[in-house]
Amino acid sequence: MSSPTVPVVIVGAGPAGLTAATLLAQYGIESLVLERWEGVYPQPRAVHLDGEIRRILERLGIGDEFDAISRPALGLRLADPDHHVMAQFDRDPAGGRNGFPEANLFDQPELEDILRTNLSLYPAATLRGSSEVTAVTEGIGCVRVDFNDRVTGRAESVRTEYVLGCDGANSLVRAAIGGRMQDLQFEQRWLVVDIATTADLGHWEGVYQVCDPSRAATYMRIGKTRYRWEFRLHPHETASEYGDLARLRPLLEPWLDAAAFQRLELVRVAEYTFRAQLADRWRSGRVFLLGDAAHLTPPFIGQGMGAGMRDAANLSWKLAGVLRGELPDSVLDTYEAERKPHARAMIRLAKLTGLTMTEGGELGNRLRNLIAPRLRWVPGLTRMVTSGESPALHRSSLVTAPRIRRGLAGRLVPNSRLADARRVDDVIAGRYAVIASVEPSPGERVVVEQRGGVVLRAEPDSELCRWLRRSRAVAVLVRPDGTVQSGGESVSALCAAAPRFAPSERRARAS
Numbered sequence: 001m002s003s004p005t006v007p008v009v010i011v012g013a014g015p016a017g018l019t020a021a022t023l024l025a026q027y028g029i030e031s032l033v034l035e036r037w038e039g040v041y042p043q044p045r046a047v048h049l050d051g052e053i054r055r056i057l058e059r060l061g062i063g064d065e066f067d068a069i070s071r072p073a074l075g076l077r078l079a080d081p082d083h084h085v086m087a088q089f090d091r092d093p094a095g096g097r098n099g100f101p102e103a104n105l106f107d108q109p110e111l112e113d114i115l116r117t118n119l120s121l122y123p124a125a126t127l128r129g130s131s132e133v134t135a136v137t138e139g140i141g142c143v144r145v146d147f148n149d150r151v152t153g154r155a156e157s158v159r160t161e162y163v164l165g166c167d168g169a170n171s172l173v174r175a176a177i178g179g180r181m182q183d184l185q186f187e188q189r190w191l192v193v194d195i196a197t198t199a200d201l202g203h204w205e206g207v208y209q210v211c212d213p214s215r216a217a218t219y220m221r222i223g224k225t226r227y228r229w230e231f232r233l234h235p236h237e238t239a240s241e242y243g244d245l246a247r248l249r250p251l252l253e254p255w256l257d258a259a260a261f262q263r264l265e266l267v268r269v270a271e272y273t274f275r276a277q278l279a280d281r282w283r284s285g286r287v288f289l290l291g292d293a294a295h296l297t298p299p300f301i302g303q304g305m306g307a308g309m310r311d312a313a314n315l316s317w318k319l320a321g322v323l324r325g326e327l328p329d330s331v332l333d334t335y336e337a338e339r340k341p342h343a344r345a346m347i348r349l350a351k352l353t354g355l356t357m358t359e360g361g362e363l364g365n366r367l368r369n370l371i372a373p374r375l376r377w378v379p380g381l382t383r384m385v386t387s388g389e390s391p392a393l394h395r396s397s398l399v400t401a402p403r404i405r406r407g408l409a410g411r412l413v414p415n416s417r418l419a420d421a422r423r424v425d426d427v428i429a430g431r432y433a434v435i436a437s438v439e440p441s442p443g444e445r446v447v448v449e450q451r452g453g454v455v456l457r458a459e460p461d462s463e464l465c466r467w468l469r470r471s472r473a474v475a476v477l478v479r480p481d482g483t484v485q486s487g488g489e490s491v492s493a494l495c496a497a498a499p500r501f502a503p504s505e506r507r508a509r510a511s
Helices: 015-026 051-060 063-069 108-119 172-176 245-255 304-323 329-358 361-377 381-386 424-428 442-450 463-470 491-497
Strands: 006-011 031-034 075-079 085-090 125-128 131-138 143-149 155-165 181-196 207-210 217-221 226-232 265-279 287-289 433-436 454-457 475-478 484-488
Touching: 006 015, 006 143, 006 304, 015 031, 015 051, 015 108, 015 125, 015 304, 051 063, 051 304, 051 424, 063 108, 108 125, 131 155, 131 172, 155 172, 155 304, 172 287, 181 245, 181 329, 226 245, 245 265, 265 329, 304 329, 424 433, 424 454, 433 442, 433 491, 442 454, 442 491, 475 491, 484 491
Parallel strands: 006 031, 006 155, 031 125, 075 207, 155 287, 433 454
Antiparallel strands: 075 085, 131 143, 143 155, 181 226, 181 265, 207 217, 217 226, 433 475, 475 484
16 A cells, blocks of 8 residues: 555544544544535434533534533433332533533434534545445555545545544444444333424423333433433334324323324434444554444433544544654553443443333332332432543553552543633643642643643632542643543652643634
8 A cells, every 4th residue: 555645534424423533633633534424414313412521512612502502401300100200310400520511412413513514614624425435454554445426426545544433333444343243231122202392391301211111211302392202112013103193192192281292293203222232342453443333322321422422532632642743652552441441331331220210020110119219318329320420441551540549540530610710621622731739830830831731720629629639639640631641649740741742723723
């Protein structure tokens, strides 16, 4: 193969691919995004993202646009088969440790349209629709990507240094690197119903989960006039049996009065098979898997789309550092080492949640009625459900911590307000940062700033300072993705450990 013509080729223009392309462009890295379809897929799919993913959207520069199309959910209600509330977990719509609401409901096509429009503002990124990738071939020092132009029928190819496979559950890129999906033993068939109506349904604006082995269901309001219901299908049922509102009426009646039902518009009804799967390998040489190409999760904790965007946030800055010559190639080994265990943990949590809510027969119903109302008394459970903090990343060369007392390494730094009203993420801005509860010396600041980083003092009695003290850390070294790389008592040592890494361009630039 001859030399590469573009640094990165991204296969797939879903949320994971668009996020990766935007973050790379912010670091000045050129990419070509190849997408089979010409425009945004118009049907609703994902409808939820958490506070961590909302932080990524802010980093992309589309936070305000997303807020305009989304609704903060007030929390989660667990209901019995008769729709009586057994337990309720409230979330503050004003936001928590991530600085934004911890449950956000939206319409995926609207989000993807915003992501595409934002990406077009970066000259470093090129999005080509109607481009179907047919082969990915690794060579010496580069990768060849073959694709067909679906408009002209012409076969084309491009050489690149790295390929990011963001091409979904039936990933061609995964097949090209010999990857296989490992079954994590979960499969359920559900009916997904999207409705539009101007009627006021009068329900609490959080997520309802009806815990019923005979007909488990989920309900949520995802927009000003948009609503979603999900119903578990019986073994003999198919989506074709519920193709219009008349046939859906028995399922929807518990939620609607007669007047409201007359004002419904059926947007979509579809059958989904919820699965738990994890790719056995996420990388081969210069080719990486992200999003559904690497993992599939049941939707019970709303983490499917967000997991792919976490992949992009984890890998993009590392790839940029390698391509710019600032970081060694070995940092790319940390992508799978960090993200795969995290994805597995979230899949297991989603699987456990789904089984707890939907299985067990009549005995399960009795146990849920007994236990669910008492869950709020379990120490730490409510905070775990509502805090918005996902598990820490596993140890790697970029997550360093003692084995006995791990501390803050691998955790996302809180996005709290500072004295000047900025948030922590606004200060870090895609750079390395040292955050200290004591005043760093001028020399320590110079060391970090000369390498492109920033030093931040956690003011006494601030949320950030309390966060440090709870883990008995004087200071932490924070990576460009907001993850704590290491912590300790020596500010000087952490400043010395900060690598040279240029900051990103936070604002998109029109070409």
